[in-house]
């Protein structure tokens with residue numbers, strides 16, 4: 453009897469979580485109202501230089517991100533002009549749980565841990581974000597290479613690794629938007645070695661001659677220069693949303 457009761461409770465929880473996920477998915481890709489995004493900075497290496505960079509951040513620092521969404525929404529003739537509303541949240545002191553290298557179960561558990569961590573550490577007042585981006589800033593002098601960033605559709609959480617360097621602000625924002633779009637259901641469009649996949653990962657697959665491309669497709673990540681070379685876009689001005697990504701996030705039927 454007790455066992456049956458436990459099974460019923462468990463099924464009920466699974467149902468609620470499942471229904472919640474479906475509802476979020478429907479709400480976030482129907483684009484009837486702007487998606488509310490919160491950006492929480494974190495000092496990944498504890499360095500005073502990194503802290504100084506974070507202290508200089510304001511909501512205005514992320515204006516290129518909202519401008520990017522406005523420009524692309526116009527291109528896809530979205531009924532709302534401002535698809536994304538972004539606000540800078542308070543700095544978070546506790547770093548997120550470490551990301552496992554691989555293994556489906558490990559990643560599933562990690563995603564639950566991360567959602568729990570995000571819930572516990574979200575100290576934002578008077579603003580209910582749909583999407584939460586946790587940006588871990590690193591001093592480039594200490595970490596010339598960054599760990600992988602990620603964006604989870606379930607829970608709509610992104611963990612972004614970025615450089616605490618004004619020169620890198622543009623490329624940091626490219627990574628932020630990439631992960632943000634993952635939380636809305638967009639998939640990666642690059643292959644081995646980080647080369648954008650043709651045609652979906654190209655901003656202008658019809659371009660003649662095909663190389664060099666001028667823009668990067670946001671989920672392709674980089675600007676293809678030749679069949680085996682691509683470069684990192686230094687700002688969102690060099691990035692756009694391709695047709696397939698637009699369909700994945702509900703901008704195209």
Ligand SMILES: [Zn+2]
Pocket residue numbers: 630634639640
């Ligand atoms: Zn990705």
